[in-house]
Amino acid sequence: MTIHEVEDIDATALQVYLLRVRHPADDADRLAARAGLRPGEVTRAEALLYGLGLLQPSPAGGWVAVSPESAADQLLAPVEADILAQRITMAAAREQFQSLSGEYVAARGMRSAEISIEVVEGIGNTRAVIDDLARTCTESVETLMPGVPTDEAIDAAVPLDLELLSRGVGIRVLMQHSARTHRVGLRYAETIGAAGAQVRSAGTLPSRMLIYDRRCAVLPLDPLHTGTGVALVRDPSALSFLCQVFDHCWDDGIDIPVTAGAGEAGDGVPNGLEREVLRLMAVGRSNDDIAEQLGISRRSVSRLVSQLMAHLGATSRFQAGARAALNGWLG
CATH class of the missing domain: 1.10.10.10 (Winged helix-like DNA-binding domain superfamily/Winged helix DNA-binding domain)
Structure with a gap:
C-alpha cells in the first residue's frame, strides 16, 4: 500500500488492533468473541491493519501488533526518500539557474547598448517589460500620466511603486489637474505620496511616459490605445530630450497634497x-x-x-x- 492509498482506521479496526496488542495468539473467532464482532469483521479489520503495517504475521501463528511509529516509518520511508531526491534535484536546478544571473545581466546590458529603440508589442509583453525595468531599477522612476487613470491601471501600478519606494528608489509622478477631482487619481496620489513619492499635477501633458534611472524611457506606440505596445528608448540623444521634456513639465506642475480631500476649498490656505x-x-x-x-x-x-x-x-x-x-x- 502506498501513501496515496492509505485507508482510514475505523472504530472496528481500532478495536481489533488494541485487542491484538493484548492477545496476539487469539484466532479470529476468539478475538471476535472478545470484541462482540463477527469473525468476518475481524478478518477484514486485520487485512486493513496489515496493509497499513500495524499488524505483522507471527511465526507462531496469529498476528503481532506493531507500534504506530514503526509502521509509519516503514510506510513513509520510500516517500521520504523521494522527497529527499526531489530536494536535491531542486537545489541543483536552482544553482544552475543562479549561475546564469551574471550572464543575463551582461547580455541585458549589451542589448541596451546595441538597441537604441526597441519595440515591444502586446499588453502581456508590455507588462513583462515594465515589471523587469521596475525590478532592476535602482535610482529613479519618473512618470507622465495624462488623463484620468483607471482602477485597473492603479491596481497594477501601486504595488510596483510601493516596492520601488521601499528599496529607496525615488519616484516622481506628474498627473493632469483633472486627476485631482477624480476618486481614482486622488487615491493613487495619496497612497504613493504617503509612502514618499513626489506627486504633482499640470494642465496638459504631451504623452504617457515612464523613465527608469534616466537610462530607459517607455513610450506608448499608440497614445490612444495603450494595449498595442510600447517603444523602449535608450538612445542617449533621444533619452536626453525626453528627460528635458519631463523636467519642463515637472517644473510647471503643482504639488498634490497627501492629505485626504485634496482639491477642495477649505478654511486654510488654498492648495x-x-x-x-x-x-x-x-x-x-x-x-x-x-x-x-x-x-x-x-x-x-x-x-x-x-x-x-x-x-x-x-x-x-x-x-x-x-x-x-x-x-x-x-x-
Missing part, C-alpha cells in the same frame, strides 16, 4: 489647484478658459470659484483676485 484658479481669475479668465487651461471640467471650475469667493468673502471675481493677492496666495 495648488485653487491657487491656479485664483491666479487665472485675477487676470480675467472665464470659467471656460480656466477649465481648458487646467484640463478639468467646467463644473469643477464653477464649484471651485464659488468656494473660493465664499472663502474670501468676495462679491466679484476681481475682488477675489485682489484679496488673494493681498493674502500672498498668488505668489
